[in-house]
Amino acid sequence: MSQDKQAIRRSIRRLRKTITPLVRKQAAKAALKFCRKYIPLLKAKRIAFYWPMADEFDVLPMLTFWEEQGKACYLPVVPKNGRRLWFVRKDSRTRWKNNRFGIPEPIHPERIRAEQLDVVLVPLMGIDQYGFRLGMGGGFYDTSIACRRLRNMTRPKLIGVAYELQKVNHLEADPWDIRMDALVSEKEFSVFPKN
Ligand SMILES: Nc1nc2c(c(=O)[nH]1)N(C=O)[C@@H](CNc1ccc(C(=O)N[C@@H](CCC(=O)O)C(=O)O)cc1)CN2
Numbered sequence: 367m368s369q370d371k372q373a374i375r376r377s378i379r380r381l382r383k384t385i386t387p388l389v390r391k392q393a394a395k396a397a398l399k400f401c402r403k404y405i406p407l408l409k410a411k412r413i414a415f416y417w418p419m420a421d422e423f424d425v426l427p428m429l430t431f432w433e434e435q436g437k438a439c440y441l442p443v444v445p446k447n448g449r450r451l452w453f454v455r456k457d458s459r460t461r462w463k464n465n466r467f468g469i470p471e472p473i474h475p476e477r478i479r480a481e482q483l484d485v486v487l488v489p490l491m492g493i494d495q496y497g498f499r500l501g502m503g504g505g506f507y508d509t510s511i512a513c514r515r516l517r518n519m520t521r522p523k524l525i526g527v528a529y530e531l532q533k534v535n536h537l538e539a540d541p542w543d544i545r546m547d548a549l550v551s552e553k554e555f556s557v558f559p560k561n
């Protein structure tokens with residue numbers, strides 16, 4: 367079964383490599399335009415983004431926009447032990463340090479957990495029609511947003527970010543998998559049905 371997941375990751379990674387820099391840039395712009403109307407984002411005080419690696423969807427234009435709108439913006443920081451991510455504030459003067467995966471992380475005293483965020487833009491490898499997500503396999507996001515398993519917990523809102531070519535019909539969900547509330551791609555912004 368995790369064999370399966372590895373195979374899906376490989377095939378999506380291969381597809382994603384074919385995206386040209388120009389298309390990537392246009393996709394980032396389109397996604398920004400779509401997400402500007404999403405009410406939870408408009409109302410949010412604290413929003414988490416991610417620093418895009420390799421061929422991941424570029425959310426930095428969105429980050430810049432929402433930062434200019436006065437939102438407090440955060441990026442994930444991999445913990446020393448375990449898998450529960452910290453979210454560290456990024457501001458215009460932030461300095462950066464690479465983590466063990468080579469991903470830049472902000473250096474800032476303001477460090478919070480996912481529960482304190484209003485919206486999290488979640489990186490992913492694949493996403494199905496129900497909002498189930500396949501990540502890089504580290505289990506970081508599933509662990510960090512596990513608070514959403516609790517009944518009545520509607521925060522943080524989770525927005526998966528992906529190219530259309532990362533959509534898959536159906537992902538076999540593991541017990542720890544948490545569904546996204548919405549998805550933004552280069553083509554659309556869609557909200558998943560609650561049930
Ligand atoms: N941009 C971004 N930041 C993120 C994540 C993510 O998916 N995307 N994460 C989401 O959880 C966390 C880091 N998770 C990671 C999990 C696994 C690997 C990893 O296995 N990297 C392989 C190379 C993978 C590849 O070939 O693309 C390696 O280092 O060998 C890296 C980061 C936090 N920050």
Ligand SMILES: Nc1ncnc2c1ncn2[C@@H]1O[C@H](COP(=O)(O)OP(=O)(O)OP(=O)(O)O)[C@@H](O)[C@H]1O
Nearest residue numbers: 499500501502503504505506507508509512540542
């Ligand atoms: N809430 C949790 N508590 C403890 N362990 C967890 C939790 N969620 C996931 N895990 C562990 O993390 C491992 C990786 O999970 P999975 O392959 O679903 O990660 P992923 O969603 O692809 O990765 P990521 O979230 O880092 O992008 C699993 O084997 C599981 O044991």
